[in-house]
Amino acid sequence: MTEIKRCEWIAGKPDYYVKYHDHIWGVPEHDDQSLFQWLILESFHVGLSWQLVLSKKENFINAFDHFAYEKVAEYGEEDIERLANDAGIIRHKGKIKAAIANAQAFMKVQEESGSFDAYIWGFVSGEQVVSQLDEERPTQSPLSDAVTKDMKKRGFKFIGSVTIYSYLQAIGIINDHDLGCDFR
Numbered sequence: 001m002t003e004i005k006r007c008e009w010i011a012g013k014p015d016y017y018v019k020y021h022d023h024i025w026g027v028p029e030h031d032d033q034s035l036f037q038w039l040i041l042e043s044f045h046v047g048l049s050w051q052l053v054l055s056k057k058e059n060f061i062n063a064f065d066h067f068a069y070e071k072v073a074e075y076g077e078e079d080i081e082r083l084a085n086d087a088g089i090i091r092h093k094g095k096i097k098a099a100i101a102n103a104q105a106f107m108k109v110q111e112e113s114g115s116f117d118a119y120i121w122g123f124v125s126g127e128q129v130v131s132q133l134d135e136e137r138p139t140q141s142p143l144s145d146a147v148t149k150d151m152k153k154r155g156f157k158f159i160g161s162v163t164i165y166s167y168l169q170a171i172g173i174i175n176d177h178d179l180g181c182d183f184r
Helices: 015-023 032-045 050-055 057-063 077-084 093-113 116-122 142-153 161-170
Strands: none
Touching (some): 032 050, 032 093, 077 093, 093 116, 142 161
């Protein structure tokens, strides 16, 4: 039986993190609802560990109506309070309000581009960026800078180039798996 080779940084991580590495991180995603889910989760990641966010993923799914952006875009003060009191998620009112604003901006992008998928993958002409580095991964790039600038112009909140770089990895636009990783 051959041992599975994974990125060095995954060693010692919990099963849910390994599953994320093996099946999501660096895998091209084109479903708008999944693209929205990862955008919101990444915005809650700001200033916190990704492991913490992933550990609460199922709670986020339930709290945010399975990331149905049409519903999230309509959230009001009652929903903000409900989420701010939900111990199963990260209870940061600024991030909660940003999720609502991001759902609204997400839908505007869909109207303009036909889908969020067409918009976000348009930055790379539909082609995945595959890293050739086997050392320390960057945390931002000219691509994440450009995407961030455009998204902010469109009204997205609680994002920056580091957050967007991580998002681009999560949705597979950037594949930063180690050169020797079986999931590259």
